[in-house]
Amino acid sequence: MSLHRVPEPVLVLGATSLIGRYLLPRLADMRSVTAAVSRRDQGEGPGGVRWIRGDLTAPETIAFPYAEMVFGLCPIWTLTAALPALKAAGVKRLVAFSSTSVSVKASSSDRDERRVAAQLAEAEAAVRRFCEANDVAWTLLRPTLIYSEGLDGNVSRLARMAERFGVLPLAGKGRGLRQPVHAEDLAWAATAAAASPLAAGRAYDLPGGETLTYKQMVERIFFGMDRTPRILCAPLPLWRLGFRLAGDRLPGATAAMGERMNQDLTFDGAPAARDFGWAPRMFKPVFPHVETAPAG
Numbered sequence: 001m002s003l004h005r006v007p008e009p010v011l012v013l014g015a016t017s018l019i020g021r022y023l024l025p026r027l028a029d030m031r032s033v034t035a036a037v038s039r040r041d042q043g044e045g046p047g048g049v050r051w052i053r054g055d056l057t058a059p060e061t062i063a064f065p066y067a068e069m070v071f072g073l074c075p076i077w078t079l080t081a082a083l084p085a086l087k088a089a090g091v092k093r094l095v096a097f098s099s100t101s102v103s104v105k106a107s108s109s110d111r112d113e114r115r116v117a118a119q120l121a122e123a124e125a126a127v128r129r130f131c132e133a134n135d136v137a138w139t140l141l142r143p144t145l146i147y148s149e150g151l152d153g154n155v156s157r158l159a160r161m162a163e164r165f166g167v168l169p170l171a172g173k174g175r176g177l178r179q180p181v182h183a184e185d186l187a188w189a190a191t192a193a194a195a196s197p198l199a200a201g202r203a204y205d206l207p208g209g210e211t212l213t214y215k216q217m218v219e220r221i222f223f224g225m226d227r228t229p230r231i232l233c234a235p236l237p238l239w240r241l242g243f244r245l246a247g248d249r250l251p252g253a254t255a256a257m258g259e260r261m262n263q264d265l266t267f268d269g270a271p272a273a274r275d276f277g278w279a280p281r282m283f284k285p286v287f288p289h290v291e292t293a294p295a296g
Helices: 020-029 076-088 111-133 155-165 183-195 214-224 236-249 255-260 270-276
Strands: 010-013 034-038 050-053 069-072 093-097 137-143 168-171 202-206 231-234
Touching (some): 010 020, 020 034, 020 183, 069 076, 069 183, 076 093, 093 183, 111 137, 137 183, 155 168, 168 214, 168 236, 202 270, 214 231, 236 255
Parallel strands (some): 034 050, 069 093, 137 202
C-alpha cells in the first residue's frame, strides 16, 4: 500500500483497537513522529511510538503531547470529551472513525442498538461543531462490517461459531447485501484522508471492495477455513425461537441481527474513492487458526 504524508506530530487515540494494530506500523513506515494513548502500559511501540497512559473517559487526567494530527480510533463518543484538551495540545487536523451503524441501527427493533445509533449521531454532530468553531480540519470515516481474520467480533465471530458447531444458521435466505471491510484497508484510509485536502470537512462511508449477500459472505467464511459450507436457513420465527433457546451460547448476538440478514446494508464508496483513492480488497478471508483466535 502507498504511503502518505500527514501533518506531524501525530497522536493516535484508540491505538490498541483493531484498526490501530495496522495504523501504528503504517505510521512507523511513514517515519511519522507518533504518540499513542492507552489505558494500560504498552512498552515500546513500532517505530519508537511514544505511549501515554490515560483513560479518555477522564481526559483531564491525560498529559496530551503537542500534536497537530490526531487519529481518533476510539469510540467516537469518548473522543468528544477530549476535544478541548486536544485543541489546547495543538491539534489542527482530525480524522475520526464513526460507523455506518449510525443509520443502520437507528430503526432497529433492539433498544440497545437504537441507543448506539443515537450515541454515534450525537457524537458526530459534536465533533463537527467543535472542529468548525475551533479551526480544526475534520474528517469522519464510517466503515461497514469491519473484520481482521481471527481478531474481530463480526466475521471472525461467525468463523468461531462455525468451528464450534460445524454449521451456521441463517434467518430466512440470508439475501441481505453486505460489504465487509478489512481493518488494514481502514488504516490506509485514515492516512489517505489525512493527507487529502479534499477530505477536510467531510464524512465518508467506507464499504469493502465487494458487495455480496449475507449467505455468500458466510460461504466465504467457510472457504476461508478450508471447509465445505454448512448453512442452515430457517424461517425468521424459527430462528428467533432458536436464538432464545441458545441463550448465553451466542454472546453479543441479538435477535435484530437475524432480522437484518435479509436487509440490504450497502453504502457508496465513490466519494471516498474520488477524494482520497479508496480502493479496498475483495472479501476473501483466510482463517488459519480459528480455534485459538481471541474472542474479539
